[in-house]
Amino acid sequence: AQKVTQAQTEISVVEKEDVTLDCVYETRDTTYYLFWYKQPPSGELVFLIRRNSFDEQNEISGRYSWNFQKSTSSFNFTITASQVVDSAVYFCALSDYKLSFGAGTTVTVRA
Amino acid sequence: DTEVTQTPKHLVMGMTNKKSLKCEQHMGHRAMYWYKQKAKKPPELMFVYSYEKLSINESVPSRFSPECPNSSLLNLHLHALQPEDSALYLCASSQVYGSGRATDTQYFGPGTRLTVL
Numbered sequence: 001a002q003k004v005t006q007a008q009t010e011i012s013v014v015e016k017e018d019v020t021l022d023c024v025y026e027t028r029d030t031t032y033y034l035f036w037y038k039q040p041p042s043g044e045l046v047f048l049i050r051r052n053s054f055d056e057q058n059e060i061s062g063r064y065s066w067n068f069q070k071s072t073s074s075f076n077f078t079i080t081a082s083q084v085v086d087s088a089v090y091f092c093a094l095s096d097y098k099l100s101f102g103a104g105t106t107v108t109v110r111a
Numbered sequence: 112d113t114e115v116t117q118t119p120k121h122l123v124m125g126m127t128n129k130k131s132l133k134c135e136q137h138m139g140h141r142a143m144y145w146y147k148q149k150a151k152k153p154p155e156l157m158f159v160y161s162y163e164k165l166s167i168n169e170s171v172p173s174r175f176s177p178e179c180p181n182s183s184l185l186n187l188h189l190h191a192l193q194p195e196d197s198a199l200y201l202c203a204s205s206q207v208y209g210s211g212r213a214t215d216t217q218y219f220g221p222g223t224r225l226t227v228l
Contacts, residue, residue, distance in 0.1 A: 033214045043199055045154065045219035091153055095214045098167070101153035 002027050004094050006102035013082055014110050021077045021105045023092030029053075033095040034075045036066070039104070040088040051075065082109045114138075115220035117202050123226045126192060132223045134185040134202030142166075142208035143185040144217060145177060146201040154201055160185060161208040192227045199224050 003026040013019050025034065036048040049059060051068055059066045063080045079086050087109045093099040115136045124130050134143065142161050146154035159167035160179040168177075174196075176188040185202055199222045205215035 035216070037219075042221065043201075043224070044221040045201065045203075047216055047218060050216050095212055097211050097213065098156045098159070098169075099154075099213050099217065104151075104153055 002029075002094050002096040002100040004092050004100050004102035006090075006092055006105050008105045009103070010106045010108070012108045012110065015083060016081050017109075019079050019082050019086075019107060019109075021079075021090050021092075021107070023075045023077065023102060025073050025075065025092070025094045027073075027094060027096075029096075034068070035093040035095075035099065036075075036077050037091045037093065038088045039091065045091070048077075079107070082107075084109050084111055115202055115204055115218055117200075117220035117223050119223055120221065121224045121226075123228065124189065124192065125228050126194070128192075129188070129190045131189065132187040132200055132202075132225075134187075134220055135183055136204040136218070137183060138204060138218070139182075140204035140206050140218075141182055142205045142215070143179060144203040144205075145185065145187050146203065146219075148199040148201055148222075158187075159208055159213075166208060166211075189225075192225075194227050197225055197227045 005024045032053045034051045038046045056068050065078045067076045089104045089106050091104045092102045118133045144159050145157040147157055148154040156169050157171045158177045163179045174191050178186040201222045202220040203217040205217045
């Protein structure tokens with residue numbers, strides 16, 4: 001069965017600190033996709049990244065970066081120099097017949 | 112443009128009411144989804160429509176009735192709901208839902224916050 005574990009329930013940081021969110025997944029599929037979504041207090045899930053299991057290159061987009069390690073079944077997400085606007089719930093998800101979401105990590109960035 | 116719109120934003124209804132949630136996308140996507148999200152939980156899939164046909168029903172009670180009138184629109188008809196059905200209802204769309212796998216990026220709408228009294 002597909003499973004996504006986000007062990008960190010809540011993370012609180014001061015603005016400009018870096019924060020890393022962990023995501024560990026389990027799958028028997030050889031081809032799969034991983035996703036990160038952000039859900040601010042307004043409620044909408046905002047797509048951040050989609051990664052194919054064959055593409056192990058790390059990715060950077062502005063202050064966001066992702067570290068995909070197939071050997072450890074992890075797809076971690078780092079926010080560099082965090083800002084108050086980064087405060088949200090972040091979900092990692094794995095493709096199955098549906099999206100298998102992790103429980104989410106609540107990030108609070110204090111000014 | 113990766114916009115999915117949902118109406119209404121908020122809905123309060125009694126247990127005997129009938130109401131509908133609406134979702135619209137103009138990205139040419141052929142797959143649309145309904146999710147239910149309770150507070151502090153991840154979204155839970157309810158229904159998947161692929162090319163306007165119902166592909167997945169995650170054992171949702173019949174008091175929730177989905178409808179896909181065309182490729183851009185998705186409705187969720189509500190009847191005789193219970194207070195425990197109060198939640199955020201999210202609509203999403205993706206290019207396709209192929210081969211029974213949710214591999215395409217899903218773009219979500221802002222949701223409808225439903226309260227059942």
